[in-house]
Amino acid sequence: MKWIGLMSGTSLDGVDAAILETDGETIARFGPGLETPFAPDERAVLKRAVAAALAWRFEGPEPDVFAEAEAVLTAAHARAVEAVCAAAGIAPQALDLIGFHGQTVVHEPPASGRPGRTLQLGDGAGLAARLGAPVAFDFRTADMAAGGQGAPLAPVYHRLLADWAGLERPLGVLNIGGVANITLIGSDGSLTAFDTGPGNGLIDAWVEERTGAPMDAGGALAARGKVLEAGLAELLAHPHFALDGPKSLDRWDFSIDAARNLTVEDGAATLAQFTAASVGLGLARLPERPRRLIVCGGGRKNADLITRISAACGVPAVPAEAVGWRGDLIEAEAFAVLAARTARGLPISWPGTTGVKAAMSGGRLVGG
Secondary structure (H helix, E strand, C coil), X not given: CEEEEEECCCCCCEEEEEEEEECCCCEEEEEEEEEEECCHHHHHHHHHHHHHHHHHCCCCCCCCHHHHHHHHHHHHHHHHHHHHHHHHCCCHHHCCEEEECCEEEEEECCECXXXXXXXXXXXXXXXXXXXXXXXXXXXXXXXXXXXXXXXXXXXXXXXXXXXXHCCXXXXXXXXXXXXXXXXXXXXXXXXXXXEEEECCHHHHHHHHHHHCCCCCHHXXXXXCCCCCHHHHHHHHCXXXXXXXXXXXXXXXXXXXXXXXXXXXXXHHHXXXXXXXXXXXXXXXXXXXXXXXXXXXXXXXXXXXXXXXXXXXXXXXXXXXXXXXXXXXXXXXXXXXXXXXXXXXXXXXXXXXXXXXXXXXXXXXXXXX
């Protein structure tokens, strides 16, 4: 069956879309995939929505900008589906299901007996109506209502990919987006996963603030900088690192303030070392030590960061392409698989991945 997965990450650069033929338990064939960038005015609306969400944090009425951002997101995701369907030579109506993650604007993990809360903007019903195809969406809410972290959700797809590629176990899969998360596929096939700490988010924010560029391309700035050890120690004092998994984060749970008075290069180096050190701390909390880390997400393109992570973890870190995976599309592909599993009532989260008491399905279906 043909499924499309869609993903818009916290970098707010665009929508990834990928076609996958799958039953949710195995991969039959990879179809086309691509990224549809947000236009500058669309990105500006989304950035306003994120800023409003951080001020709101579920207290009082929803900010007015949410409705505008949801319309922008839904239209952009529809364009992405239409583009990838055109590449495949099919109409959107020929799809069995669309997996629509939406845009996370605020995420609060469970704390002190309070259930976690999360919000992904995106109109699943509106997307289904525009494209004439059924949509699976809202993948995180049920997990959090059951006491889970609501993240990460990609581990089951990481296991499918590892099986497809015939990779050794125990295996680590490290996704570096705005936040970094790790999946351990154990020797027995069990899944352990959690957010390790910052991914690209702090580095991107620092470089954009200081230079106007959206990222430290290839890690060139960090490679020329010197780590401020006092600033790194301040960042690593965050209580997240004293917790065992499952645990989750919002991109904005950390601040660039520890780098404020540094040169752009030293700040980039300090924040990159923070990401690497937090991955190393996460690896130490896994029940088994993986033989290597397969790195996906935008961070895999940062050569300086990958070198730092390999050194901090003491195991080789290699980009997803080294094992035949499509590194730019893994998150989108994951939501195609999650859509398939939602349609079939199969679990998408487990005690070892989000902390729910028992394996559970999730997501909602609309249209079709």
